[in-house]
Amino acid sequence: MKKSALINSELSYLVATLGHTDEVTVCDAGLPIPDETQRIDLALIPGVPTFIQTVKALLGEMQIEGVVMAEEFKQVSPEHHDALIALVREEEAMCGKTFNIAYVPHEAFKVHTQNSKAVIRTGECTPYANVIFQAGVVF
Template identity: 25%
Template sequence: MITRMLQSGILNPHILQLIARIRHTNTLVIADWAFPFWPQIETVDISLTHGIPTVLDVLDLLTPVFKIGRIWQAEEFLASNREDCVDRFAKSFGDLPLTREPHVDFKKRVPHAIGLIRTGDPTPYGNIILESA
């Protein structure tokens, strides 16, 4: 028998294990470098340095293998970022349903997630919550 290691897509075994456990309507948080630690949910920390990787790096790798039903983001994201940044997020979100809500309400959703992936992203309010379809 010939076995081959993964050679493309998501290679991190901890992220692969985490997303394999997510079922219909479960949620996954992709967070920036400064997002608070939530001891009650599994966290996979892939932050290397300031800006590497970004929330969108992770989202763009997840999109082909993870059926996303909707996305949540803090409404403060729009007022805190330049238009080019907002456009980059919109491009990655595509046609997926997006709900923006006050940051305090966004954070109330976090403890219900199956897990959290922490990135090195410095984008203000760039955190997102994905709900599986």
């Protein structure tokens, strides 16, 4: 049995198979997911699991080096944006690296998700609570 906190088999497999620069999207309940992209649907009911809970679980296992968000996220949902940035800063401090953080218009963000190896859908119902993580290396 797995010892680390992430026990969801699909998420564990996803993280184990990521290569350097592969991308993973964590999204709210409403973001459109391209048919050709792997969907890991964690949503149970509105708000469960939350966007932040899901990001915390994923970052507990995944090494990142880049972050992409919609420009609108910062303005429309500042509390969730700030919570995400705080988690990213904690990750930077833990691994001693600085991550590239980029903002794009929401329409461009939706197009960018087509590059993701998988999209993880949460039960979050907060506008623009979406992020793309670019996989890094642990060395």
